[in-house]
Amino acid sequence: MLIRMYEASDDVFLEEMLFEAFFWKDDAMRPALSCFREEPEFAKVFAGWGRHGDAALLALSSHGEKLGAAWYRLWTSEDHSYGFVRPDVPEIGIGVAAPHRSKGVGRALLRCLVETARGDGFSALSLSVSPDNRAKLLYEEEGFRRVGESGTSWTMLLDPVPQP
Numbered sequence: 001m002l003i004r005m006y007e008a009s010d011d012v013f014l015e016e017m018l019f020e021a022f023f024w025k026d027d028a029m030r031p032a033l034s035c036f037r038e039e040p041e042f043a044k045v046f047a048g049w050g051r052h053g054d055a056a057l058l059a060l061s062s063h064g065e066k067l068g069a070a071w072y073r074l075w076t077s078e079d080h081s082y083g084f085v086r087p088d089v090p091e092i093g094i095g096v097a098a099p100h101r102s103k104g105v106g107r108a109l110l111r112c113l114v115e116t117a118r119g120d121g122f123s124a125l126s127l128s129v130s131p132d133n134r135a136k137l138l139y140e141e142e143g144f145r146r147v148g149e150s151g152t153s154w155t156m157l158l159d160p161v162p163q164p
Helices: 008-022 040-046 105-119 135-141
Strands: 002-005 055-060 066-073 091-096 125-129 145-150 153-158
Touching (some): 002 105, 008 040, 008 055, 008 091, 066 105, 091 105, 105 125, 105 135, 125 135
Parallel strands (some): 091 125
Antiparallel strands (some): 002 055, 055 066, 066 091, 125 153
């Protein structure tokens, strides 16, 4: 597996992986992405992508197939997503294409994203996850801890970002 930085040509795949992150539950009813992309909470995650504090990575197979993506973004107290902790802590998201889940793709992306955040000078990362999502165990194993709730999801924090 190869992990590389986001390129502008990855926009469609990044949106698809956000959709996978929103609809992680295999048996959940999902709308068509073409209908759901207008939902405000979905649309704002990548709106104006490329501003200070935005970073994304893609995982690819040895044949170049896109397997998943991970990203982080800074938010403000007035405009944020569910895993917001404070303005200096990027919130992360990870999406892995269904056929590639539970094969280490998410963990590899998460570890590289943590390294990227450390290199960008961030000392902590946050996220939002449903307590029923199997990814919650991954986050806990990688050092994230529960610091709150937003709706039906947990807000988790990795603080400090581990040093090599």
